[in-house]
Amino acid sequence: MSHDHHRHDHDKGFMANVRWLLKIRKFWQADTNRAIIDMVDPQPGESLLDIGAGMGPATVLAAARGAAVVAVEPSGLMRSICGVRRLFQRARSRITIEPGTAENLPVAGGSMDGLWTVNSIHHWVDLDLALAELARALAPGGRIVLMDEDFTHPDHPLHETHHDHEDEMTNVEVDEIATFLATLGFEASGHKTVVAGVPVKLIRATKST
Numbered sequence: 260m261s262h263d264h265h266r267h268d269h270d271k272g273f274m275a276n277v278r279w280l281l282k283i284r285k286f287w288q289a290d291t292n293r294a295i296i297d298m299v300d301p302q303p304g305e306s307l308l309d310i311g312a313g314m315g316p317a318t319v320l321a322a323a324r325g326a327a328v329v330a331v332e333p334s335g336l337m338r339s340i341c342g343v344r345r346l347f348q349r350a351r352s353r354i355t356i357e358p359g360t361a362e363n364l365p366v367a368g369g370s371m372d373g374l375w376t377v378n379s380i381h382h383w384v385d386l387d388l389a390l391a392e393l394a395r396a397l398a399p400g401g402r403i404v405l406m407d408e409d410f411t412h413p414d415h416p417l418h419e420t421h422h423d424h425e426d427e428m429t430n431v432e433v434d435e436i437a438t439f440l441a442t443l444g445f446e447a448s449g450h451k452t453v454v455a456g457v458p459v460k461l462i463r464a465t466k467s468t
């Protein structure tokens with residue numbers, strides 16, 4: 260490979276890193292996370308699960324409302340950042356950060372009052388296994404809110420620049436997910452809607468009592 264080619268590859272890698280860094284503010288404190296916590300409506304004393312918590316933007320909001328939150332996150336780097344962030348929270352004693360995935364949640368069966376995920380479903384490797392695992396984690400009457408920003412939607416502000424599709428394992432079909440949750444004993448509905456100004460795929464469900 261010529262020197263020029265090397266330089267070109269290096270520039271591309273550098274730009275990818277810069278693009279990733281620019282997204283950090285969004286990971287850190289996104290309006291979509293604020294909106295999903297309004298939907299979950301955490302109550303003091305509840306046990307809740309943030310799946311694919313990343314740097315914990317939704318976790319800290321739910322804990323501040325008095326719930327105990329388990330932030331499940333497979334990436335060690337993300338868990339470390341979330342762990343530092345936790346230390347600065349008044350509600351830190353209510354936040355636990357655990358390694359795990361949607362397919363393998365580190366919680367006892369029937370132990371959670373509610374759970375959510377923001378922008379991780381497309382990373383899930385086995386959707387059916389993950390949904391069954393969500394069902395296992397929840398107590399009767401437990402609630403689910405799953406949200407994935409729809410970057411393929413022409414109205415999404417990042418529609419033109421979002422090119423992460425190669426690491427997306429799961430195509431998020433809201434109706435299929437809602438139907439599958441119904442077979443697991445949930446009252447469930449799927450929507451393509453707009454939340455905090457961005458097009459999203461949204462699934463809400465409640466486990467039968």
Ligand SMILES: C[S@@+](CC[C@H](N)C(=O)[O-])C[C@H]1O[C@@H](n2cnc3c(N)ncnc32)[C@H](O)[C@@H]1O
Nearest residue numbers: 286311312313334360361377378379382383384
């Ligand atoms: C785009 S980030 C979103 C993070 C955070 N929820 C937020 O809104 O800022 C997606 C996260 O999903 C995590 N992830 C990847 N595979 C996963 C899986 N199988 N189950 C749960 N989370 C997963 C990634 O490590 C990453 O932190």
